[in-house]
Amino acid sequence: MFLRFCTMISLVFLGFGVAFSLGQNYTEPLVLEGKCLVVCDANPSVEGALTSSFGISVRASGAKVAFSALRGTNHEPSDMSNTSPTIYFDQVLVNIGNHFKLQASVFQAPRRGIYSFSFHVVKVYNRQTIQVNLMHNEYPIISAFAGDHDVTREAASNSVLLHLEREDKLYLKLERGDLMGGWRYSTFSGFLVFPL
Numbered sequence: 001m002f003l004r005f006c007t008m009i010s011l012v013f014l015g016f017g018v019a020f021s022l023g024q025n026y027t028e029p030l031v032l033e034g035k036c037l038v039v040c041d042a043n044p045s046v047e048g049a050l051t052s053s054f055g056i057s058v059r060a061s062g063a064k065v066a067f068s069a070l071r072g073t074n075h076e077p078s079d080m081s082n083t084s085p086t087i088y089f090d091q092v093l094v095n096i097g098n099h100f101k102l103q104a105s106v107f108q109a110p111r112r113g114i115y116s117f118s119f120h121v122v123k124v125y126n127r128q129t130i131q132v133n134l135m136h137n138e139y140p141i142i143s144a145f146a147g148d149h150d151v152t153r154e155a156a157s158n159s160v161l162l163h164l165e166r167e168d169k170l171y172l173k174l175e176r177g178d179l180m181g182g183w184r185y186s187t188f189s190g191f192l193v194f195p196l
Contacts, residue, residue: 065110066191067100068093070184087121087132087172087179089188105188106171109164113195117170118159119144122185123177130177132156136170143175153180161193 069089088105100107109115121144123130129147133140144156162170172188179186 063111063192063195065097065099065115066189067095067097067107068187068189069095069100069102069105070188071179071186072184085173085175087174087186087188089186091184094189100190104171106169107190109166109168109170111192111195112165113163114193115162115164115190116159116193117162117188117190118157119172119188120155120157120186121146121172122153122155122180124180128177130154130156130179131175133173133175134158134160134170135173136162136164137168140173141170146177153185155185163196 069092071087071089072091086105089102092100092102095102097110099110107117117134119132119134121130121132123146129145132144134142141162142158142160144158146154146156148154164170170190
């Protein structure tokens with residue numbers, strides 16, 4: 001029923017709005033009443049889309065993806081950061097779409113698109129250096145560094161926009177040093193800016 005409604009709306013939109021459609025960018029999505037997404041595309045190839053011979057693909061509007069995780073374990077240095085180079089998180093504040101897997105502390109992209117990521121970590125000791133990498137399918141993309149030997153609770157953070165493919169994986173890796181274990185100092189967040 002929902003699919004027929006979206007197809008009918010698409011055909012009505014074609015019949016009465018051809019001039020409007022041609023006047024806008026042919027790949028720009030248009031949301032109708034929050035129910036479906038109509039994309040005019042000369043070469044549609046989106047997963048999960050119903051495509052007509054008119055070059056219109058109809059997609060569900062559930063393309064919202066966002067997560068924010070933190071470390072709340074109340075000890076220092078964290079046992080988690082000492083037993084594995086992967087930085088693990090133990091609490092999730094937001095996980096829209098459930099694409100951040102808490103146990104592995106890995107985000108897996110559900111679709112091709114532009115994504116935004118940011119992270120913030122705090123080192124435990126002075127006279128110590130920490131380096132953290134944002135890993136994309138086992139390869140480092142960006143790093144953050146904190147190495148002032150006179151500062152005990154020094155922070156390192158970074159952010160980036162990435163073009164991801166479906167099922168790409170991202171996580172944080174501790175290259176050197178020890179992180180502050182608890183008190184919610186370390187965070188990792190990301191969201192889908194727009195699909196491609």
